[in-house]
Amino acid sequence: MNLIKPRKWWYIISLIIITPGIISLILFGLKPSIDFTGGTLIEIEGTKDRAKIEALAKNNHFENLVVAETDGGYSLRSKPITEESHKKFKEGLVSVSGAKEVRVETVGPSVSREITNRAFISIALASFLIVVYLAYAFRKVPKPAKSLEFGITAVIALLHDTLVLLGVFSLLGHFFGIEVDPLFITAVLTVIGFSVHDTIIIYDRIRENLIKGEPGTFEWVVNKSIIERLPRTFSTSALVWIMLLVLYIFGGETIKFFVLALVIGIFSGTYSSIFNASPLLVTWQNFKQKRSHR
DSSP states (O other): OOSSTTHHHHHHHHHHHHHHHHHHHHHTOOOBOHHHHOEEEEEEESOOOHHHHHHHHHHTTOTTOEEEEOSSEEEEEESOOOHHHHHHHHHHGGGSTTOEEEEEEEEOHHHHHHHHHHHHHHHHHHHHHHHHHHHHHTTTOOTTOOHHHHHHHHHHHHHHHHHHHHHHHHHHHHHHOOOBOHHHHHHHHHHHHHHHHHHHHHHHHHHHHHHTTOSSOHHHHHHHHHHHHHHHHHHHHHHHHHHHHHHHHHSOGGGHHHHHHHHHHHHHHHHHIIIIIHHHHHHHHHHHHHHHTO
């Protein structure tokens, strides 16, 4: 079984998967929660009288009000409101039959900016440290490969996984109103860690086979290494998917989309570790050889 030979097809499949998400990110972006935008979020249950809820909110100075229907009532989002406005709004709910406030959350603009900045810094720092770690860990890898190539190709695979996850949630945000919050950033970092772990397992076997002086071309060694690690990769991923499926079904609404992000990201991470990261090493080596023969 040669998984490296049709590598151009694996690249095309990856491109097909990430293209809709990239287009969505360019056109629509992500739908951020108030943790990133700042504002007040109030959830109401027990009523479907939208007109009264909107009128009550506007009478109490809810600016840039956005009302969305939920399973049990409505969610109201606006610019940050004062304690006095919230108190009057809550008192006014008595006039709306069956209505009750079940959640209120306010985040100031400065806090939301700090959360956003930290999210981007965390992802960028994680990617940089991965390159540095792999470059150091694989410093003794035999020729023709170089340690830095392992780090860079691993990060390219991570970029693929991150784009898949961001693209899917951009589409979900635009068409279904699903928001991204700090838990989503946690999911992205978790996916990065899982994907790197998966990739390193295969890379480590490539290094071992190169050190042992396995006969054959670099492509043959990489393919052999992938096949040797397939059982471990699939068994690990399958166990994680089973646990995440249980969490998705029984974990409750608050973590449902966090778990969904993990499912998507880990599936993408398993694919990229096998069909992107390692084949990219072969593509890189072939490119180097062509340049050296010119």
